Amino acid sequence: MQDELFGGELPAKRPRGVLPMRPAPEDLALAAALSPHVHLGTSTWSYPGWQGLVWTGRHGEATLSKTGLPAYAAHPLLRAVGIDRGFYRPLAAAEFQRHAEQVPAGFRFTVKAPSLVTDSLLRSEDGRGQQPNPLFLDPTTALQDFIAPAYEGLGRTIGALVFQLSPLPAQRLARMNEQFDLLHALLLGLPKPPAGVIAVEVRDAAWLTADLVALLRDAGARYCLGLHPKLPPVSEQLPLLRALWPGPLVVRWNLNRLHGPYGYEDAEKRYGEFNKMLDPDPDTRAELARVIRGTAGAGQDAFVTISNKAEGSAPLSVRALAQAVIDG
Numbered sequence: 343m344q345d346e347l348f349g350g351e352l353p354a355k356r357p358r359g360v361l362p363m364r365p366a367p368e369d370l371a372l373a374a375a376l377s378p379h380v381h382l383g384t385s386t387w388s389y390p391g392w393q394g395l396v397w398t399g400r401h402g403e404a405t406l407s408k409t410g411l412p413a414y415a416a417h418p419l420l421r422a423v424g425i426d427r428g429f430y431r432p433l434a435a436a437e438f439q440r441h442a443e444q445v446p447a448g449f450r451f452t453v454k455a456p457s458l459v460t461d462s463l464l465r466s467e468d469g470r471g472q473q474p475n476p477l478f479l480d481p482t483t484a485l486q487d488f489i490a491p492a493y494e495g496l497g498r499t500i501g502a503l504v505f506q507l508s509p510l511p512a513q514r515l516a517r518m519n520e521q522f523d524l525l526h527a528l529l530l531g532l533p534k535p536p537a538g539v540i541a542v543e544v545r546d547a548a549w550l551t552a553d554l555v556a557l558l559r560d561a562g563a564r565y566c567l568g569l570h571p572k573l574p575p576v577s578e579q580l581p582l583l584r585a586l587w588p589g590p591l592v593v594r595w596n597l598n599r600l601h602g603p604y605g606y607e608d609a610e611k612r613y614g615e616f617n618k619m620l621d622p623d624p625d626t627r628a629e630l631a632r633v634i635r636g637t638a639g640a641g642q643d644a645f646v647t648i649s650n651k652a653e654g655s656a657p658l659s660v661r662a663l664a665q666a667v668i669d670g
Contacts, residue, residue, distance in 0.1 A: 360409050361398045362416035372664045373418035379638040381450045381501055382664055383422030384656035385594070385649040387414040391615025395657045396420070415445040419664050420657070422450045422501055424594070424647040429454040429506070432487040438495025450501030450538060452594070452647045453492055459484045459528075461508040479524040481531030489532050489540075500538035501645035502592040504566050509545045522553045529561035538645070541566040541592040547573060555585045567633075569595040569626065569652070572603040576629045583633070591637040591644040593630060595652045595659070598623060609651040619662070620654035627659075631666035 376382075388407040393400050397413040414420055425433070425441065441451065457465075462478040477483045484505075492503055505528075514521055525542065532540060542558065543566035544550070550573075558565055565582045573579065583591070598621050601609045613620060630646070637644045648659045 360401055360406060360413040362413040363394065363396060363398055365416075365418050369418050369661065372661070372668060375668045376419075376664060377638040378448060379641065379643045380634055380664075380667065381422035381448075381643065381645050382660045383420050383424065383450075383452070383647050384660065385424040385596075385647050386426055387411055387423055389616050389650065389656075391617045392655075392657055393617075395617060395655070411441060411444045415449050417657070419660050421448060422452060422645055422647060425451055425453045428488070429457050429460075432456045432458065433491060433495075435491040435495035438492055440495075442496050442499045445499060449499060450643075450645055451496055451499055452502045452504060452592070452645055453496070453500075455484065455488045455503065455505045457508065458487060460505050462510055462514055463508070479521075479528045481528045484528055485532060489535075493533075493536055498537045500535050501643070502539050502541045502564070502566065502590075503535065504541045504543050504592065504594065506543040506566070506568075506594075507545060507549070509572070510548070515546065515548055518548055518553075521549075522557060525554075526557040526561065529557065529563050532561075534562065538643075539564045539590050539592060543568045543592075543594060545570065545572050550574070550579065550582060552585075555582055558586060564589055564592050566592040566594055569593070569630075570597050570603070571599045571601065571605065575599070576626060576633075580633070588640060588642060590642050591633060591646070593633075593644070593646040595626070595630070595646070595648040597649065597651045598653060599626075601651070606651060613650055613654045616650040616655050617658075618654055619658045622653050622662070627663055627666050628670075631663060631670050634663075634667050635670050 387410050388403050390401060390403055396417055397410065414423065458477055459480055462475055464472050464475045466472055492500065541564040565586055567579055569576060597605060597609060600621060634644045648656045650656045653659045
């Protein structure tokens, strides 16, 4: 009687939230062929333009930031992700834990340390350096505001905790011995992570010396291969990795060299929704693939995150890099 009056059964409830794309057969095949030591991912997960690449439906950036991580982590090739927003303000252990609880086993996070300890200058909202930062490379601040919360909240999902050192002013560049001493003291003051590694990424070529290798080796930390126009190309940074071998690989592919050292805004305008590979860089991809293969083949982990500004669309860059690793 009820069916006759009201038209039969209720329609199925429409799923809510951010839903992952159904995995493409070719992505499943690539993921199955990749070593479990290879953790590829993007620099974050909150881009609406990835509709149809990572998730179904159109979602705003705020929604994706809060609830999009499970859908992202369901993609068979996305085994890692960066948490870059910690650079702008320290994150609490509870925030890290929420992220860790939303990802499958084997997934890894690459997290940037707060600028509070990695920038030698205190900056205005427009990024201009105002005055010296008294907490630059301060071990106590690094431990309290970054290392301890990350260890507690992320635990075994840690891939790499990265101290990305902002460009130094001329006065500090003229006294690099002091900067090496500060970095050495910082790294020696940090406890060993429960998983993954602590790594150092730089923005000044003046860091790329035997002194950096020596202090990283002494502290048990890794060099983060930074792909950015402010640094030499990959091939010229590889001697540091060879000098620190064996050990895990940490890579952050930040910005295509064609945009120049200050080209983030130009890249953002050009790439729009970040859903197309507009500036493919097969040479860099091939070089990275070779290093990843060698690292994973020796039983070491590789933690690689890629920005949309590398080639135009980070998920497509991950797919192309995975293919290059397998093809080799």
